Amino acid sequence: MTLYNNVFETVRMIEKEKLDIRTITMGISLMDCIDSSGDKSRQRIYDKITGYAQNLVKVGDQIEMEYGIPIINKRIAVTPISLIASASGEDNYLEFAKTLDKAAKEVGVNFIGGFSALVQKGFANGDRILIDSIPQALSETERVCSSVNIASTKAGINMDAVKLMGKIVKDTAYLTRDRDSLGCAKLVIFANAVDDNPFMAGAFHGVGEPEVVVNVGVSGPGVVKCAMEKVKGEPLHVVAENIKKTAFKITRAGQLIGNEVSNRLGVPFGILDLSLAPTPEIGDSVARILEEMGLEACGTHGTTAALAMLNDAVKKGGIMASSSVGGLSGAFIPVSEDEGMISAVQNGALTFDKLEAMTSVCSVGLDMIAVPGDTKESTISAIIADEAAIGVINNKTTAVRIIPVHGKDVGDTAEFGGLLGYMPIMALNKFSSEAFINRGGRIPAPIHSFKN
Amino acid sequence: MNGIITVVGKDQVGIIHGVSKVLVDYNVSVEDINQTILKGYFTMMMRVNLANMKGEFNTFKQKLESYGEEIDISVKVQREEIFNYMHNI
Known part of the structure; x- marks a missing residue:
């Protein structure tokens, strides 16, 4: 009788009370995609994401079918792009965002996170360029999510970054004004950001994370x-x-x-x-x-x-x-x-x-x-x-x-x-x-x- | 691999017969049945053994669901692990 009760409790939770798996998010390290040529770097990023994640959506759908529990989103998080793109020497990272967007579409995930920078203590060269690219990246891509960590308990609050992010939020709002400034919904400004968050828009694959990993929300x-x-x-x-x-x-x-x-x-x-x-x-x-x-x-x-x-x-x-x-x-x-x-x-x-x-x-x-x-x-x-x-x-x-x-x-x-x-x-x-x-x-x- | 079939809906003649027919078609055996009528609603749980199933889980599931739709009741099949896992460590 215990199984009987458990079964009907679970069925009720799923059907009437909307229990679901909100997201399965694959974290992928892009560390080995760094290259002094932006084009080569982007090609590697695209190949790596579409390689690892090619079956993510299919497997998610199959498990949903077998267990009868909805899996609402399948998503991807990558290493903060500021770290990957800076070696390219380019002065705008919009093309990197477009590559992420293309890879996300190819594998069928609805969001990809990691157009990100970690600047809690200060800006490295790539960080500044990435942040300046955010408004355009969010207005010209569909599935890319962006985040910037501007503070931590260990480092304090980078008030220069705080000031800059006020402008970035406003610029993003303006560039996506035809959609009620929707771009800002894909931009998270963090203090104490975590490396393994599966939820968008703030997911990115931290530098201490393994090559590839699946996190579940x-x-x-x-x-x-x-x-x-x-x-x-x-x-x-x-x-x-x-x-x-x-x-x-x-x-x-x-x-x-x-x-x-x-x-x-x-x-x-x-x-x-x-x-x-x-x-x-x-x-x-x-x-x-x-x-x-x-x-x-x-x-x-x-x-x-x-x-x-x-x-x-x-x-x-x-x-x-x-x-x-x-x-x-x-x-x-x-x-x-x-x-x-x-x-x-x-x-x-x-x-x-x-x-x-x-x-x-x-x-x-x-x-x-x-x-x-x-x-x-x-x-x-x-x-x-x-x-x-x-x-x-x-x-x-x-x-x-x-x-x-x-x-x-x-x-x-x-x-x-x-x-x-x-x-x-x-x-x-x-x-x-x-x-x-x-x-x-x-x-x-x-x-x-x-x-x- | 075991599955759990749950059937809930307005009581009528032949529900067990209809579900069992799908099981026979797919060579799925029944290991346990629990069934009751709650305020006129037929409620049944079946534990079935899918080890020797003929055909795909996906089509088996669809077949059960479409049988349910025919007579306006809910028929679902899920892998058993989800129920054990959620209530035990």
């Missing part, structure tokens, strides 16, 4: 919410226990799929990222979990505490269930991708400042937030600096994925389409941060980074 906000409906009115430690048990089951599904993908592709299994990643669909929302805990609307007082408990319980449940947990692992709060968050913004419950507070306890940061198109570069930079400070001081990953939607203002709605969703434009603080941002330089690493 599971998801299941709907499953957690349904599990919580069974403990209505119970004290919070009971709720936490319930979330842990549910996270365990979700993670086990990911572990099984990860092992299977790894076996069939002959590629080592890297990590399992057990993040709760919402979608704009009804019943797949992190905000609704927080509301199920007893908040009238996500964003009201108490939201940060509820999110902190959720994030922690998800990690605790998942850690036991997988041989190797990594990535970001926690709860994502991308606003436009979460039906409950969108509705909380619409009814005025959720403000920008509350979101910032929530990012100090969730697993990522200010994610998929549409703001007025006329927001100043320095204001975007200041938002990035605030978020980086939260990450650096708290020893955690934080990120900013913000979309100053060109030509739109508070009261308008931005439409990004598909999993990226839609949302009303959020209001920002009207006062200037310009003089602060213009100082540039570096915010030194915090005292608690000196651990040796």
Whole structure:
């Protein structure tokens, strides 16, 4: 009878509560594609990606069919391109982005991450060129995702990079203005970026990673919410226990799929990222979990505490269930991708400042937030600096994925389409941060980074 | 390799017969059956042995699903590991 109950529980989780494997992401090292000729380098990149990943989509679809659990995305992450392209001596890396895009199309993945630079302590030659190429790369390619790490607990915050990224975000918004500045949805600015994150847009294959690896991201906000409906009115430690048990089951599904993908592709299994990643669909929302805990609307007082408990319980449940947990692992709060968050913004419950507070306890940061198109570069930079400070001081990953939607203002709605969703434009603080941002330089690493 | 077949839908005559016919066609043997009627809904779980299956898993799965569609019930087959794995270490 135990098997019988387990079977129907699993079937219910998949069919009614939208349990799925959000992504299988193949990480590929491009270190041996470095060449003094840009053309040769790009040819090697293309050949390498299409070689390793040729069966990724096919194997993913086959496993989905056999196990009956949806695998939503198949994706690729590569070594940060700034490291690979700089030897080419070229002064614009757009062609590298186009090569990634072409390779992604060839193997049938919907996103490829790694048009990235790591500049937490300063710029190397290739870093600057890569960052300057981002707006054009994101407007002229379809599947390429970009990320820049501008801070870490060990290095502090590179405020020159923070200043520059304000401009890059605005330029990207402008170049993709015909699509509600969609390019910005594919650009993540990190503090403490992780090397093995399978989730886009921030995935890249870190330099310490193996030649090729498969990382898996599971998801299941709907499953957690349904599990919580069974403990209505119970004290919070009971709720936490319930979330842990549910996270365990979700993670086990990911572990099984990860092992299977790894076996069939002959590629080592890297990590399992057990993040709760919402979608704009009804019943797949992190905000609704927080509301199920007893908040009238996500964003009201108490939201940060509820999110902190959720994030922690998800990690605790998942850690036991997988041989190797990594990535970001926690709860994502991308606003436009979460039906409950969108509705909380619409009814005025959720403000920008509350979101910032929530990012100090969730697993990522200010994610998929549409703001007025006329927001100043320095204001975007200041938002990035605030978020980086939260990450650096708290020893955690934080990120900013913000979309100053060109030509739109508070009261308008931005439409990004598909999993990226839609949302009303959020209001920002009207006062200037310009003089602060213009100082540039570096915010030194915090005292608690000196651990040796 | 074992599979789990789950059948859920409005009760009617001949469901087990219909599912079993597909199993015979594909040379799939039944190892365990659990079945009940919940508020007029037929609910069944079958553990089947796929070791000697004739034909592809994919077409076997499609055949079961299309039988389900014919009589408006849900018939699914999944590999057994997913159920064991999710609930145990």
